[in-house]
Amino acid sequence: MQPKLSVITIVYNNVKDIERTMLSVLNQTYPNIEYILIDGASGDGTKDIIYKYKSRLAQFISEPDKGIYDAMNKGLSLATGDYVLFMNSGDEIYAPVTVAEVFDTAAAADIYYGETEMFNEQWESLGQRRHHSPENFDWQSFKYGMSISHQAIYVKRSLAEPFNLEYKYSSDIDWIIRAAKNASSIVNTHSYVAKYLVGGVSKKKHLASLKERFRIFTKYYGLVPNLINHIFIAINLAQYYIRHRRTND
Numbered sequence: 155m156q157p158k159l160s161v162i163t164i165v166y167n168n169v170k171d172i173e174r175t176m177l178s179v180l181n182q183t184y185p186n187i188e189y190i191l192i193d194g195a196s197g198d199g200t201k202d203i204i205y206k207y208k209s210r211l212a213q214f215i216s217e218p219d220k221g222i223y224d225a226m227n228k229g230l231s232l233a234t235g236d237y238v239l240f241m242n243s244g245d246e247i248y249a250p251v252t253v254a255e256v257f258d259t260a261a262a263a264d265i266y267y268g269e270t271e272m273f274n275e276q277w278e279s280l281g282q283r284r285h286h287s288p289e290n291f292d293w294q295s296f297k298y299g300m301s302i303s304h305q306a307i308y309v310k311r312s313l314a315e316p317f318n319l320e321y322k323y324s325s326d327i328d329w330i331i332r333a334a335k336n337a338s339s340i341v342n343t344h345s346y347v348a349k350y351l352v353g354g355v356s357k358k359k360h361l362a363s364l365k366e367r368f369r370i371f372t373k374y375y376g377l378v379p380n381l382i383n384h385i386f387i388a389i390n391l392a393q394y395y396i397r398h399r400r401t402n403d
Contacts, residue, residue, distance in 0.1 A: 156186045157262075159253060160212075160235030160311065164225040165204075165243035166194035171351065173203050174277075178246035178349075180210055184253035188212040192229045194219045200243075223317040223325045230314060237266075237308045240326075244351035245305045256308060256343050264337035266308040267291055268347030275353065289342060293334035296327060297375055305348035309333045321370065323363035328370045 161179050165172050179189050191204060193216040201216055208214055213232045219225040226240060241247055248271070256266050269287050272280040287302055288295045295301045304326040313333045317325045334340065 156184070157236035157257060158186045158188060158234070159184070159257075159308065160188045160190060160233035160238045161247075162190045162192065162226065162229035162233065162238060162240050163242055164192045164194070164222060164229060164240075165196065165200055166225075167196045167198045167200060168243040169196075169199040169203060171244040172200050173206075175241060175243050175246055176204070176207055179241060180207060181250050182247060182253045183251050184257070187253065188233070188235050190229045190232050191215075192219075192225045193217075194225055220319070221322060223319055223321070227316045227319070230316060233311055233314075235311055238311050238314050239308050240304050241348070242305070246349040248346045248348055252345075252347050255345060256347060259343045260339075260341045263339045263341040264310045264313060265291075265333065265340040266343055267302050267340070268306050268343040268345050270303050270306045270348045270350045271346050272350050272352050275351070277351075280352065287342065291334065291340050291342065293331050293374070295334075296331060296371065302330060303348065303350055304330065305350055310337070313337055321366050323359055324366040324370060327367060328373075331370070331374055 163172075163175055163179065165175075176189075176191070179187065189211050190213040191211050193201060193204060193214070195216055195218045204211075204214065204216075213229075215228060215232075219228065222242075229240075230238065239247075247253065248268075256268070259266060267287060269282060271282060274280055287306070291302060307330060309330075313336050315329070315332055317329050319325070321328055
């Protein structure tokens with residue numbers, strides 16, 4: 155029997171992108187999807203677009219929330235699927251066959267993950283994320299940076315604990331690490347599974363986000379190892395920008 159996937163989209167005042175995101179979910183060839191949409195009481199016409207597809211949604215809530223991760227927790231509490239996937243407004247599941255291909259990769263894994271393609275505000279491709287997905291992923295894989303985005307990871311619902319609201323910008327990293335710590339089988343799909351719109355909350359509050367990530371990594375990996383790892387992160391970042399500048403010259 156095909157596992158049931160709960161796809162959760164959260165949105166607030168994003169009339170420009172919400173339909174594109176919703177159609178990437180609703181147009182999946184995979185038949186066993188439960189689509190949950192959490193809106194933070196938008197007032198810009200977002201709800202009008204959502205209502206066009208309301209009959210195809212398993213759950214729809216529109217009410218004020220305490221931020222992105224509070225909204226994601228609301229979606230998680232409503233999910234009844236075997237797996238959960240967060241596909242927030244502005245992002246897309248990569249192609250109509252993506253979910254089917256993910257579950258065809260292996261049977262009954264605890265976590266499936268893949269690669270992410272980045273797009274700008276004009277929805278022009280910026281190519282692969284700077285942090286490529288690791289060949290083998292576990293809870294320690296974030297030591298050297300954000301290796302998997304939450305749009306590109308399918309987590310067994312039994313492992314999906316609520317997001318920690320102590321973190322405002324990077325709670326998804328903490329959430330993925332906790333799930334991975336409890337997972338016994340993690341499968342790399344070796345394919346693109348998500349399209350990511352750059353410029354989200356963590357980018358707009360970049361310094362605060364980086365500080366929060368440092369706290370999270372210190373919690374799991376220890377302060378001294380984390381400081382050492384950040385030296386490698388800085389070196390890799392410098393090398394990336396040097397290579398990138400050369401290719402653009």
